[in-house]
Structure formats: structure tokens, C-alpha cells
Amino acid sequence: MTDKTFDFWRDHSLNYLEMAFRHDRRERLQNPTGYGKRTGECGDTVEIFLCIKRGRIQTVSFDTDGCINTNACANTISHLSEGKTIAEAWEITPEDVIGFLETLPKENYHCAELAVGAFYMALANYQELHRNSWKKPYQQMLIVQGFPPSPSGLRRTGRVWGSEVHR
Numbered sequence: 001m002t003d004k005t006f007d008f009w010r011d012h013s014l015n016y017l018e019m020a021f022r023h024d025r026r027e028r029l030q031n032p033t034g035y036g037k038r039t040g041e042c043g044d045t046v047e048i049f050l051c052i053k054r055g056r057i058q059t060v061s062f063d064t065d066g067c068i069n070t071n072a073c074a075n076t077i078s079h080l081s082e083g084k085t086i087a088e089a090w091e092i093t094p095e096d097v098i099g100f101l102e103t104l105p106k107e108n109y110h111c112a113e114l115a116v117g118a119f120y121m122a123l124a125n126y127q128e129l130h131r132n133s134w135k136k137p138y139q140q141m142l143i144v145q146g147f148p149p150s151p152s153g154l155r156r157t158g159r160v161w162g163s164e165v166h167r
Contacts (some may be wrong), residue, residue, distance in 0.1 A: 003016050004106065007095070011103065013029060013101065013103045015076075015100055015101055016102060016104065017053040018075075019071075019073075020068045020075075020080065022100040025078045026062060029059070031062055031127065032049040033126050034050030034129070035047070035048070035121075035125050036048045036120065036121025037118060037120030037121065038118040040110055040111075040114040042066075042067075042114075044065065044066025044114060044165070045116055046062060046066065047064070047118065048061075048118045049063075049064075049122070050103065050123070050126055055085055056085055058082070059094040060078040060081050060082055060105045061084065062077070062115075062118075066114075067108075069104060069105065069108040070114060070115065073109070073114070074115045074118075076101055080097070080100065081094050086126070089119075090120070092116065092118045092119065094113045095112075097112040097116060144163075
């Protein structure tokens with residue numbers, strides 16, 4: 001009977017390793033067109049910053065104080081969503097993130113839910129600001145001061161992401 005020990009570098013997929021250690025998308029945009037922030041029960045926080053032009057996602061950046069798995073999931077959201085329309089972006093699920101990474105440990109699937117939840121909040125925020133452009137200057141002030149905007153407009157799918165139900 002052989003007892004195989006997990007070898008981090010050999011047993012993780014290349015997608016996981018790239019997303020876990022890539023840091024070029026990790027930045028706080030000063031004037032995002034969409035912003036979302038989520039904190040999971042584990043204590044990790046993900047902030048997503050969107051730059052959307054002509055109905056397409058141009059840039060997705062993020063900031064996190066979480067573990068390597070949360071970083072990998074937030075990076076994957078950025079990778080999967082850039083260039084997509086808003087409607088296409090709403091279709092990205094935690095299962096898509098998990099599938100892309102291939103070797104995200106099962107006990108860390110909540111990291112994918114956390115990243116997707118923050119992304120959905122950023123998409124909803126974009127749609128709210130698009131409808132009510134007068135709110136944008138106030139949001140900028142709140143982000144700079146460290147207060148995230150309220151998560152209005154998140155009632156979409158009935159799925160559970162983290163601790164909130166969105167319909």
C-alpha cells in the first residue's frame with residue numbers, strides 16, 4: 001500500500017498555479033464603473049473593480065486579504081469575464097471558476113462562491129449606476145473612505161452565494 005503525499009507544485013493544474021500566483025490584476029481602480037465587496041464566513045474579503053465600456057467588460061481588477069485559493073478564484077473571475085457583455089458576465093458561476101482551476105480543493109469551494117458573489121455585486125452596482133448616474137460621485141467618495149456601496153439590485157437568480165440569497 002502506497003501513501004501518496006500531495007505535492008503542491010506537481011499535483012495542481014497549470015491554471016490553478018497561474019491564477020494563484022498571478023498579481024497583475026490585483027489593484028484598486030480609482031474610478032470603477034462597477035464595484036463589489038464581499039466578506040466570507042472564513043474572514044476573507046474580495047473587492048472587485050470593473051471598467052465597462054460600450055456594454056463590454058474591459059478590465060476587472062481585484063483586491064483581497066484572503067488566502068491563495070481566494071486569490072486564484074478572484075483572478076479567474078477576471079480572466080473569465082474580460083471582453084464579455086454584461087449579460088454574458090452574469091452567467092459566470094462558482095462552478096465555472098472551480099472547473100477552470102481544475103484542482104481547487106473541495107474545502108475551498110467557498111472561495112469561488114465568495115469571488116463570484118463580489119463580482120455579481122460589482123455587476124449590479126454597474127447597472128445601478130448606469131440607471132442612476134447621479135450616484136457615481138457619491139460612490140467614489142464612499143470607496144475612497146472605505147465604505148462599500150449598498151448591494152441594491154442583487155435580486156437575480158435565487159442562488160445562494162455565501163450568506164445572502166439573491167433573487
